[in-house]
Amino acid sequence: MTDPILSLDDVTLTLAGNAGPVEILHGISLAVNRGETLGLIGPSGSGKSSLLMLMGGLERATGGSVTALGHDLTAMNEDQLARFRRQHMGVVFQSFHLIPTMTALENVATPLELAGHRDAFDRAEEELRAVGLGARIDHYPSQMSGGEQQRVALARAAAPRPHILLADEPTGNLDGANGAAIMDLLFGLRDRHGATLVLVTHAADLAARCDRVVRLADGRVAAQEGRRAAE
Template identity: 65%
Template sequence: MPSTASLSAPLVDLGGVTLSLASLAGQVNVLRGIDLCVAEGETVGIVGPSGSGKSTLLMVMAGLERASSGRVQVAGADLSALDEDALARWRRAQVGIVFQAFHLIPAMTALENVAVPLELAGAADAFDRAEAELKRVGLGHRLDHYPSQLSGGEQQRVALARAFVARPRLLLADEPTGNLDQGTGRAIMDMLFDLHAQDSATLVLVTHDPALAARCGRVVRVEDGRAFEVTA
């Protein structure tokens, strides 16, 4: 599937990507030759039925799943050429990820959770930057609270702060409002798009919500492990 906008090298360049996994029933072909380019600064919504490969595609972009074959070039790196340590360093510098499940560390405060990626990168000002990011998402009064002391919406705001704190070039969001009520989910998505605009990050968003996908500049539908451009 050709890109619609690529004046320079795309930030995400996938060509003929396949991914097969072994199961008790035999080999399962999850991705079946995905071609997808995403330009720097673009917003792309990925839609499709459950089990179609949407989340797996996102994980391939993040280097959390290795493609069985094909070209996976993201944010200047050929992910197939990186070992696990190099992938982790690359991901820490280039990618922010927001999941449906918040994946906060229960024994850490909000401030500590947001500071983690910066500490791993050796940033001396990790906690100052984490505090500033939490204030940016309206949680300056919750710095010392643990995840169990926060509402679902507050936990997702902490997850947003953690995803944005290192100023990644690529933000990947996998059903980020799936565990939230409608009103809270809408507020979180408004915040996600606002942060994207402020930081000029590239956003790839997996969602079941057509209205949410329509907020993106482009929509891609995944069905049976294949990707199709959605036209108006």
């Protein structure tokens, strides 16, 4: 029996461009099951990242509806979306988006503090140690390699124990060895916290580890592959 944690119903996205409106996504309907690992693949410009942003409430659908954990994201205002993400979602970007004036520990702990967790620093240290950065907790982003910065970003996303983990090209800015390590950590965090994982990737080996792969083309679902594609 399936248990959708994310559901998109006839979703469209149109953005303003210099030459007029640009249609990014066209009538996408998609359900992501609780505990599933879903890979979004396709050529550049196919709408993968835009679809991920809609799932996280970071972009607002022009039409249709996006539901997460039974809540209609398209009906929420920005403050409500921010609170929902803080409580239920972790997001990892290709660019690490760390605060340069904060240490690794502070980067991970600050969102937890804002969410009211009294054990913010203890939990932040636990997550940093889990991604192999126990010796780097007092280092600033400028003192760390790209792979280490992405590990901090993973720890920050995982620390709130999110129900849904969204990752946009998490290995895109890394070399092969660091990319493989981040890939292992990403799936390890999924397993450790039981989160549903949705990721955008161009890496065939990363997509192959997913339960299901959705291929986008020209803003539409072109194909679904994997052992859960027929459910």
